[in-house]
Amino acid sequence: MEKQEVREEVIPKAEATLKYARISSRKVKIVADLIRGKNVDEALEQALNELKTTRDKVNIEVIEEAKNGLFGLFSKKAKIRVTLKDAAAKIGDVVEETLDNIKADVQAGKEEYKNTAVDTDTEAAVKKEFVVDEEAVQAGKEFLQKIFHSMKIEVVMEKFVNKADSTVTLKLHGPDMGILIGKHGQTLDALQYLTNLVANKNSSERIRIIIDVEDYRERRIETLSRLAVRLADKVKRNGERVVLEPMNPHERKIIHMALQNDRRITTLSEGEEPYRKVVIELKK
Numbered sequence: 536m537e538k539q540e541v542r543e544e545v546i547p548k549a550e551a552t553l554k555y556a557r558i559s560s561r562k563v564k565i566v567a568d569l570i571r572g573k574n575v576d577e578a579l580e581q582a583l584n585e586l587k588t589t590r591d592k593v594n595i596e597v598i599e600e601a602k603n604g605l606f607g608l609f610s611k612k613a614k615i616r617v618t619l620k621d622a623a624a625k626i627g628d629v630v631e632e633t634l635d636n637i638k639a640d641v642q643a644g645k646e647e648y649k650n651t652a653v654d655t656d657t658e659a660a661v662k663k664e665f666v667v668d669e670e671a672v673q674a675g676k677e678f679l680q681k682i683f684h685s686m687k688i689e690v691v692m693e694k695f696v697n698k699a700d701s702t703v704t705l706k707l708h709g710p711d712m713g714i715l716i717g718k719h720g721q722t723l724d725a726l727q728y729l730t731n732l733v734a735n736k737n738s739s740e741r742i743r744i745i746i747d748v749e750d751y752r753e754r755r756i757e758t759l760s761r762l763a764v765r766l767a768d769k770v771k772r773n774g775e776r777v778v779l780e781p782m783n784p785h786e787r788k789i790i791h792m793a794l795q796n797d798r799r800i801t802t803l804s805e806g807e808e809p810y811r812k813v814v815i816e817l818k819k
Contacts, residue, residue, distance in 0.1 A: 574601045575613045582617035594618045667696055671742045672703055675734035679705070679726070679746070686714070704745040705730075712748045720755055723748060724783050756789055763793035766815050767800045776816035781806070787813050 572578030575597055583590060594617070601613040676692060683690045690709040697704065707715060716723045727746040734744055745752070766777045779790065790813045791802050801818045804811050 572601075572613050572615075575615060578613045578615045579617065582615065664698075666740075667703060668738050668740060668742050671734040671738040672705075672744065674737070675730040675744050676705065678730055678733040679707075682726070688714075690715075702743045702745050704747055706750075707746065707748045715748050716751050719780075719782075719786075720751060721783075723751065724785075755786070759786055759789045760793040763790045763815070767794050767797055770815050770817060771799055774817060776814055778805075779813045779815070781810040781812050783809070784811075787811065790815075 572581055579590070579595060583593070596616040596618070597613070598616055599611065599614040602611040672694065679690075679692070688709065688711060690707050690712075693706040693708070695704040695706065696702075714722070715726065717725075723746060727744065730746060731742075731744050735741055747753075762779075766779070770777055782790070787804055791804075794800050794802050794815065799818060801816060803814050803816075805814055806812050
């Protein structure tokens with residue numbers, strides 16, 4: 536691929552990824568979930584301590600009021616859910632700022648951002664031994680740390696190298712990790728895409744970094760595989776095609792792979808990114 540083609544291709548992909556981040560950032564929240572106490576006030580105090588914030592900065596949802604049982608028997612504690620009001624917006628702001636910087640660099644021709652898509656050419660040249668570009672990985676980690684700092688959350692990062700598929704996985708651990716995942720992992724995917732752009736801009740060899748939060752990606756594969764089988768059974772029962780909600784390319788591939796050996800079912804993708812969907816239907 537020519538350099539000019541790379542510059543023209545990166546921006547639309549990054550903008551499509553940012554759409555996922557915006558969609559997700561409106562829905563995800565930092566939550567102290569199902570906090571219990573003798574009463575609502577006690578539960579709220581625990582939640583505020585957990586989130587290290589004050590009452591004026593949270594939304595409070597009472598899940599269950601405290602109940603006093605006869606002679607102290609069968610009593611129930613109050614149960615609440617407390618959500619930070621503006622936490623979700625922070626990640627969208629940082630991602631958008633990063634995209635603006637990338638666009639400025641690319642359009643000015645100051646940096647060469649390499650295409651971070653997975654190479655699907657089966658006739659690619661003989662694989663070289665995978666050597667980790669530590670400077671590229673460090674650039675990606677510093678980008679993530681900037682996001683975490685702006686969000687005022689503490690995150691521990693572990694690095695794992697997989698030579699079999701030439702990837703580096705950064706596993707993130709810490710409290711309130713839900714905001715980094717987003718709806719169906721959309722925020723996580725946006726962060727991963729932008730982290731790869733930042734890591735690869737000065738790297739001589741393309742490096743692929745996978746971002747995972749508390750083993751979310753493995754759990755997501757299991758969830759989508761079960762969903763695919765369940766929906767395929769539904770299609771076989773009633774004969775009507777099923778259209779899933781929009782998914783990123785990786786998740787669409789999971790659906791396709793889960794059903795590839797089903798003799799009665801075929802799958803295909805329809806639509807344009809970022810709203811492309813998987814369709815499950817009977818083979819004709």
